[in-house]
Amino acid sequence: MTSRSQKWAPISPLQRWREKLVLKSLLICASVSVFTTLGIIYILLEESAFFFSHVSPLEFFFTTRWAPLFEPRSFGILPLVSGTLLISVGALFVALPLGLGIAIYTAEYAQGWWQKVLKPTLEILAGIPSVVYGYFALTQVTPLLQKIFPNVEVFNAASASIVIAIMVLPTIASICDDSLRAVPKAVRDGAYALGTRRSEVVAHIVVPSALSGILASFILAFSRAVGETMAVTLAAGATPQLTLNPFLGVQAMTAYIAQVSLGDVAHGSVEYQSIFAVGLVLFLMTLAMNLLSQFIVKRYARKYE
Amino acid sequence: MSQIDSALGANRVLTGQDMSMPQDENRVRASFAVNLRRRQLKERIFFVSIFSATLVALAILVYLVASIAYDGYPYLTWDFFTNFPSRFANKAGFKSAIYGSVWLGGLTLVFSVLLGVGAAVYLQELASKGRISSLIELSIATLAGVPSIIYGMLGLGIFVRFLSLGRSVLAGALTLSLLIMPVIIIAAREALKSVPDSIRMGAFALGATRWQTVRDHVLPAALPGIATGVILAMARAVGEAAPLILLGALTYVAFVPESIFDSFTAMPIQIFNWTSRPQPAFHQLAAAGIMVLLVFLLICNSAAIYLRSKWGAKKR
Numbered sequence: 001m002t003s004r005s006q007k008w009a010p011i012s013p014l015q016r017w018r019e020k021l022v023l024k025s026l027l028i029c030a031s032v033s034v035f036t037t038l039g040i041i042y043i044l045l046e047e048s049a050f051f052f053s054h055v056s057p058l059e060f061f062f063t064t065r066w067a068p069l070f071e072p073r074s075f076g077i078l079p080l081v082s083g084t085l086l087i088s089v090g091a092l093f094v095a096l097p098l099g100l101g102i103a104i105y106t107a108e109y110a111q112g113w114w115q116k117v118l119k120p121t122l123e124i125l126a127g128i129p130s131v132v133y134g135y136f137a138l139t140q141v142t143p144l145l146q147k148i149f150p151n152v153e154v155f156n157a158a159s160a161s162i163v164i165a166i167m168v169l170p171t172i173a174s175i176c177d178d179s180l181r182a183v184p185k186a187v188r189d190g191a192y193a194l195g196t197r198r199s200e201v202v203a204h205i206v207v208p209s210a211l212s213g214i215l216a217s218f219i220l221a222f223s224r225a226v227g228e229t230m231a232v233t234l235a236a237g238a239t240p241q242l243t244l245n246p247f248l249g250v251q252a253m254t255a256y257i258a259q260v261s262l263g264d265v266a267h268g269s270v271e272y273q274s275i276f277a278v279g280l281v282l283f284l285m286t287l288a289m290n291l292l293s294q295f296i297v298k299r300y301a302r303k304y305e
Numbered sequence: 306m307s308q309i310d311s312a313l314g315a316n317r318v319l320t321g322q323d324m325s326m327p328q329d330e331n332r333v334r335a336s337f338a339v340n341l342r343r344r345q346l347k348e349r350i351f352f353v354s355i356f357s358a359t360l361v362a363l364a365i366l367v368y369l370v371a372s373i374a375y376d377g378y379p380y381l382t383w384d385f386f387t388n389f390p391s392r393f394a395n396k397a398g399f400k401s402a403i404y405g406s407v408w409l410g411g412l413t414l415v416f417s418v419l420l421g422v423g424a425a426v427y428l429q430e431l432a433s434k435g436r437i438s439s440l441i442e443l444s445i446a447t448l449a450g451v452p453s454i455i456y457g458m459l460g461l462g463i464f465v466r467f468l469s470l471g472r473s474v475l476a477g478a479l480t481l482s483l484l485i486m487p488v489i490i491i492a493a494r495e496a497l498k499s500v501p502d503s504i505r506m507g508a509f510a511l512g513a514t515r516w517q518t519v520r521d522h523v524l525p526a527a528l529p530g531i532a533t534g535v536i537l538a539m540a541r542a543v544g545e546a547a548p549l550i551l552l553g554a555l556t557y558v559a560f561v562p563e564s565i566f567d568s569f570t571a572m573p574i575q576i577f578n579w580t581s582r583p584q585p586a587f588h589q590l591a592a593a594g595i596m597v598l599l600v601f602l603l604i605c606n607s608a609a610i611y612l613r614s615k616w617g618a619k620k621r
Contacts, residue, residue, distance in 0.1 A: 015514060022516045023431055029423030030432070030441050033490070036483050037444040040455060043462035101358030109352065110359075118359070120610065125366055127537075127602060129544025131573045132373070132595050135580045139588055140372055166365055173362075197344055199351035220450075227452025229547035230573070234580055254454050254547070261457075261551050279458050283451065290450035 044283055047276035054270045060277060066240040066251075068271045069263075075274060077281060079240040083157070083250035084282075087236055088225035090161030090246055091168065096218060098165070099172030100207075106173065107180035108202055119174070126170035133163040134234030142235070145247070155237025155249035163231050168221040175220065179213025180206055212300035219293035223286045229254040253282045370599070377592030385593055390558070390575065395586070399594050402575035404561040405474070406543055406601075409571055412478030413485070413542045418535055420482060421489030425531075428490070429497040430519050449487040456484045457551025465552055472553045475565040480548050485538040492534020496527040533609045540605040544598065546573035572598045 052060070055075045063076030106118055141159040146152045183206050191201045207214070237249030238259050251259075257275045265272045388398025424441070432438040460480030470476040500523050508518035524531075549571055558570040572594060579591035 011514065019514050019516050023427075026423045026427035026431060027437075029420050030427040030438075032420050032483075033424060033448055033486060034441055034444045036459065036486070037447055039463055040451065040459050043459055044455075047458075047462065098358045098362065101355040102362055105355040105359045109355065121366070122359075122362055124606070125362065127540060127544075127606060128369070129546070129573055129598065129602075131544070131546050131577045131580070132369075132599070135576065135588070135591055135595060136369055136373070138580060139376070139592075140368075166362075166369075169362055197348050199348045200344070203351070223450060227454065229452070229454045229550075230577060234577065254452065257454055257458075258547065258550050261553065276458060279455055283455050286450055286452055287447065290447070294446065 040283065044276055044280040047273055048280045051270060051273040051277045055274075055277075064242055066256075068274050069260075069265070073271075077253075077278065079242050080251060080253045080256055080278060081281070082242050083236065083240060084226055084232075084252040084254070086244065086246060086250055087157050087160045087164065087232060087252055088222055090157060091164035091225045092218065092222055094162060094165035095168050095172055095221060099169050099217070099221070100176055100214065102169070102173040103176030103180055104202055104207070107177045108198070108206065119177070122173060123170045125166060126168075126174075128167075129230075130167065130228055131230040131234070133167055134231040137163040137231060137235035149247060152247045153237075153249050155235065155239070156247050157236050157250045158246035160232050160235040160252075161246065163235060164225045164228055167228070167231070168224050171224060172217045172221050175217035176210070176214050179210040179217075182213070183209045212296055215300075216293040216297045219289050219296070223289040223293070226289070227254065227282065227286050229258055233258045253278050257282075373592045373595050373599070376589050377594070377596045380589050380593035381596060385590075386597075389560070390570075390578075397579075397587075397590055399572070399575065399597060401558040401561055402570050402572045402594065403597065405558065405569035405574075406572045408474045408562050408565075408569060409478050409481060410539060410543050412474065412565065413481045414535070414539055416479060416482035417485050417489055417538065417542070421486045421535070421538075422493050422531060424486070425490045425493030425497060426519060426524070429494045430523060431515060445487050445490055449491065452547075453484055453545055454547040454551060456480055457548030459483065460548060460552050471566070472568045473566045474562050474569045477549055477552055477569060477571070478565075480552060481542040481545060484545065484548060485542045488538040488541065489535055492538070493527070493531045496530025496534065497523060499530065500526045529612050529615065533612045536605050536609045536612070540602045540609075543571075543605075544573055544602060546571070546577050549574055550577075572601075 060075050060077055062078070063074065064078045065074040065076050066079045067074045102122065106115060106122075110118055137159040141162050142152065142154065142156065145156070145158055152158070187205060187209060188201055191205045196204070232252045233255040236252060236255060238251050238255060239249045240251040240256070241248070243250060256278055260272060260275045384396075385398050386403065387400055388396060389401050390399075391397040424445075428438055428441060432441075457480065460476060460483070464470045464476035464479050465472065468476075470479075504522050504526060505518055508522045513521070558568065560567075562569045576591050576594045576598065579587045579594065582588075
């Protein structure tokens with residue numbers, strides 16, 4: 001027995017050491033993500049702490065005038081939040097029906113090579129950089145809107161909504177498509193056996209079964225619309241105001257951050273630090289929505305055998 | 306169902322006795338009537354609406370690309386690639402932006418592959434399930450949903466100020482690397498997951514250590530999948546402008562970066578700058594710049610699709 005086992009080379013100390021070294025260094029790679037998360041939270045909190053030592057949180061969250069760069073200065077974030085929400089909700093109004101419709105078509109109706117080509121082709125829309133959508137909004141969508149409705153301003157929320165809708169369309173379509181496909185064939189076959197037609201199966205059986213995934217895709221798309229920067233900055237303008245009129249210019253939270261970064265505001269001033277406070281609100285909003293969408297998927301996903 | 310049954314049954318008994326019943330009965334009968342024509346019509350309307358939704362999306366894609374090509378074509382001259390930006394539209398070029406993006410893209414590739422693939426290998430192949438790995442997974446899921454402009458704030462705070470790298474190519478590339486790291490980790494883990502366990506078992510059976518198994522057998526098998534994910538993530542990083550604006554990337558740069566500490570501009574930033582000017586001539590310049598950017602992204606995406614299809618064919 002002993003003579004046999006001696007033929008096997010034992011793992012040398014050098015090898016053992018190398019294994020440990022590799023494990024440690026890969027652990028460091030992996031923990032970068034933890035440090036990044038902590039870093040984001042730390043920087044947002046630390047920099048906005050300075051801001052909140054000069055501007056009361058009451059004024060920040062509850063007053064309705066945002067004018068940090070002009071006298072008299074005023075830091076009420078509500079117009080920025082309403083601008084972001086106006087654009088994002090508008091985008092969802094366009095993107096939800098289209099995205100779900102596309103997903104139903106690709107998952108239930110399209111067949112063969114057409115189905116195989118369709119999905120990656122539509123995903124090109126998601127791969128186009130957002131600055132390109134900003135350009136498209138400004139040079140194509142706004143002039144078109146102005147032809148239809150004469151009272152549209154050059155910078156308006158509607159054109160931003162439309163291009164963001166195009167941008168998030170593939171996200172919605174692709175996640176909905178996956179969750180529609182996850183509904184097992186037996187469920188459909190049962191409905192067909194009762195004499196229902198395809199649209200009835202889709203509307204009454206498949207879509208309700210896939211509802212958790214569909215909802216999650218909507219929330220994810222909303223969160224992406226809220227965090228979107230370049231298209232919103234180019235298309236919606238830089239006039240913070242509380243309005244529900246999509247034909248007026250509004251300023252979104254991200255657009256404000258971009259505006260201050262591009263301008264010559266002195267670093268360290270209260271005006272400059274305000275971007276971190278706005279960033280903190282933006283971060284918390286998107287974080288809440290992402291957690292909600294994960295929760296919905298986990299809690300309400302139907303399990304099939 | 307049982308409600309309707311009992312309603313019908315009740316009707317049969319009560320017919321002629323109650324004056325209000327015939328109306329009810331008609332309604333109940335109607336719900337069972339063969340209304341095939343109406344259902345066929347509904348089916349057709351349903352199909353036409355979802356099909357047109359798909360066509361609308363395709364039409365927008367075609368129109369988007371076509372209108373940009375039409376606007377930008379006149380400015381896509383040799384000068385456009387060799388000139389620096391200028392106040393005069395007909396002299397302005399894209400050179401510093403193209404070089405800046407190449408620098409950024411190359412550095413981002415190095416950092417994000419090291420970090421992303423390393424993290425994916427650790428989580429998928431080496432880590433024992435425990436508090437540390439679930440903490441890492443939680444933060445990856447969180448990071449994947451953070452808006453890109455917030456990464457700009459992180460980069461500003463850590464790389465530009467704390468490590469005092471300034472508005473350099475290095476600071477920009479590090480920020481973009483963190484931005485696409487979650488994407489790469491998720492894609493690389495999927496690729497590693499799809500490597501069959503028999504390969505690992507075979508290597509272990511021959512006495513290979515964990516790292517030898519991963520290095521010599523699992524990683525090569527997962528490489529095409531990892532490469533696909535990395536390329537797609539890179540395409541995203543090259544098109545990203547928001548975090549670079551936060552870092553203070555300059556819009557007027559009349560030189561080419563020569564080291565990682567030089568300041569820079571990038572294609573999306575130059576496009577943003579041209580688009581935000583009022584003169585239509587600069588909009589056309591922006592369109593020409595977008596053409597260059599889109600061609601670059603198209604090459605990336607085709608490479609990814611090629612790798613994916615080749616890999617998919619091999620596995621079967």
